[in-house]
Amino acid sequence: MKQVEVNFDGLVGPTHNYAGLSFGNVASLSNAKAFSSPKQAALQGLQKMKALHDMGMTQGVLAPQARPDLDTLRRLGFTGSDQTVLEQASKRAPEVFRACCSASSMWTANAATVSPSADTADGKIHFTPANLTNKFHRSLEPEVTGRILQATFSNEKYFNHHAHLPDNEHFGDEGAANHTRLCTDYGHAGVEIFVYGRHAFDGSKPAPKKYPARQTLEASQAIARLHGLSDETTVFIQQNPDVIDQGVFHNDVISVGNQNVLFYHQEAFHDTQNALDEIQRKFGQQQVHFIRVDTDIVPVQDAIKTYLFNTQIITLPNGEMAIIAPTECQENERVADYLSHLITLNTPIKAVHYFDVKQSMRNGGGPACLRLRVAMTDQEVAAVNQQTLMSDAVFKRLNQWVNKHYREQLSVDDLRDPALLLETRAALDELTQLLNLGSIYPFQR
Template identity: 70%
Template sequence: MKFFEANFDGLVGPTHNYAGLSIGNVASLNNAKNTSSPKQAAKQGLQKMKSLSELGLIQGVLAPQERPDVYTLRRLGFTGTDSDVISKAAKQAPAVLKAVCSASSMWTANAATISPSADTADGKIHFTPANLTNKFHRSLEPLTTGRILKAMFSDEKYFAHHQHLPDNDHFGDEGAANHTRLCSDYGQAGVELFVYGRYAFDASKPAPKRFPARHTLEACEAVARLHGLSEHGAVMMQQNPDVIDQGVFHNDVIAVGNQNVLFFHEQAFVDTQAKLDEIRRKFGTAADLHFIEVKSSEVSVAEAVKTYLFNTQLVTLANGDMAIIAPTECRDSDTVSAYLEQLTGRGTPIRQVHYFDVKQSMQNGGGPACLRLRVAMSEAEHQAVNPAVLMNDSLFVRLNQWVDKHYRDQICEDDLADPQLLIESRQALDELTQILKLGSVYQFQRN
């Protein structure tokens, strides 16, 4: 039976803006209050999806959230018509309005943690939406994310869906941005790496001092239990608190893995050698493992954060070669481009680098890896996925036409108070659910 890994990229939402909401994310803070281009952002994302599909990869689309989130504004005491609610929030709580307008769901690496059927006790693919409790604007996502995932992966024969973890920082869960999987083959049992920033119930353990550690050990352990992973099939690894304080807010900013390759910075983890030894033991065929460790003398943490060297996708092409899907910021850095050029020629499975312009996302703090959610699956499981969300030539054309019809060329901070933005967004999303055959996943449709 054929197995492969599919990528489901987040479609950038109509309210894409630079509000600087993400403390600990250097790019997000540095570009706060700049003017954004939702139309350009969506088209950059779609072009990346189409290009990966043309490379022979299975590529899908994950729909954005409804924004502005007027339902949350009503929960916070704003009353009247939708227009009244937005107007009052803009005057009385502009920071709250910015948060409920965020298009952060575009970064679907945070949407959920996924374990493939080869790893789980019941032989199904398991999905747990991330609760994203550390950031208010992201904590609004998991209920809708869960509905969208169920509409995409609905066949209970193959897919199992869990409720997100309790909405409390003790179980702070940032999804697949802190999770990767190593395996010999996508269809064989693998070792899932769960990376956490802190211990929720033990303040004596190492933790960052400047920026928050968003993901807890306890959340990692809970998801592993929900997914029916064996002790042999999971490794819990702590992210280095020092690099969190340097702007490495998720593990996928400092490490990325695929099949038998773990590509990471030497400062990525706590107790690195012991954890690599544990991975070798659990992997079983340690001789096939490739640990590619980037030294600080080769690429500094600051340069890695600036260029998102590790927030790249590491994918396996049809010919068996691995390729890095990198932002153009990596190409434009003399240090990083030189490193990648020598990496592809030194005998590792990584043989190619493909650069993509995703600047609208990068300026808000998310690179190629942030934009995608990975699902390893068999051909039978692939056939059970909602086919309307899978990228092909016709869907690419239709979604670009949809973007042209509904998206604004530019959005600045003042535009978020425009009630018309909500109307435009709902019209766009209502049409999108028909294109992707998702049903009524948004609250305005369910009401």
């Protein structure tokens, strides 16, 4: 039976904007209120998806959230027609309004945590949407994310969907951005690695002082229980609090894994050696390739600016691994030199492919942020909603859809335009038909 890892990339929504909402995310804050290009962002994302498809990878697409979120604004006391709600909220509570217009669902690494069927007690693929409680603008996503996932992975014979964890900071969960999986083969049982930033119920443990630790140990443990994971194939590692305070808001900004490779920065983890020893012990007799990047080779700030570790490591059909990197890595001399050297070493990584995802990078997310990984058998792939899997025809349809509905340029002030709301709803209503998703958005219900 064939096994593959499918990358489901988030489709950038029609209201892609730079509102600077994410405290602790350096790129997001530094580009706050700049003009964005929703059309360029969506087309860049689609181009990356199609390129991976053309490399022989199985590639999927996930729908965006509907923004502005008028239902939330009404829950917060703004009343009247849609136009009146937009006007009131943008004038009387501009910070709240901008949060309800967030474009952040494009980073589907935060959409959910996924455990493949080879790891779970019931032999199904498990999905738990992330509650994203640390940021108000992201905490608005889980319910619709759950509907999108259920419409994409709807066959109950193969897929098991859970509700997101309780909406409380004690169970703060940021999804796959703090989770990775190592395995000998995608269809074989692997080691699931959960990286957390703090202990929610024990204030005496190490924790960052400047920026928030968004993922708690208790949330990670709860997801492992929900997914029916074995203690002998699960590892919980604390992220280094000092790198969180340097702007490493998720683990996927400082490390990434694929099959028998863990690519990580020297400063990524707290108590690193014990964590790596546990991973190797639970992985089994085959050697894990622990690829460490030292601080004197690539300082943490260079890793953050270029998103060296927010790259995708993929296994190509020929069995070799390649890194999918943003062009920012190519433009940074230290990082580019390191990557050129990396592919000459005796590791499974043999190539680097650079992609322009600047619209995403400026808002604080690299290639790895844009995708949710799902390891699947060929039977499970066949059970997915086929309209959400990339093909030449799907690529053409989605490009036509973007060019028809998206604006070339958008400012934060444009978000209160009632015409944009109507444009967005028309676009998303058409998208749900293109992707065969049903009525997933509140305005469709």
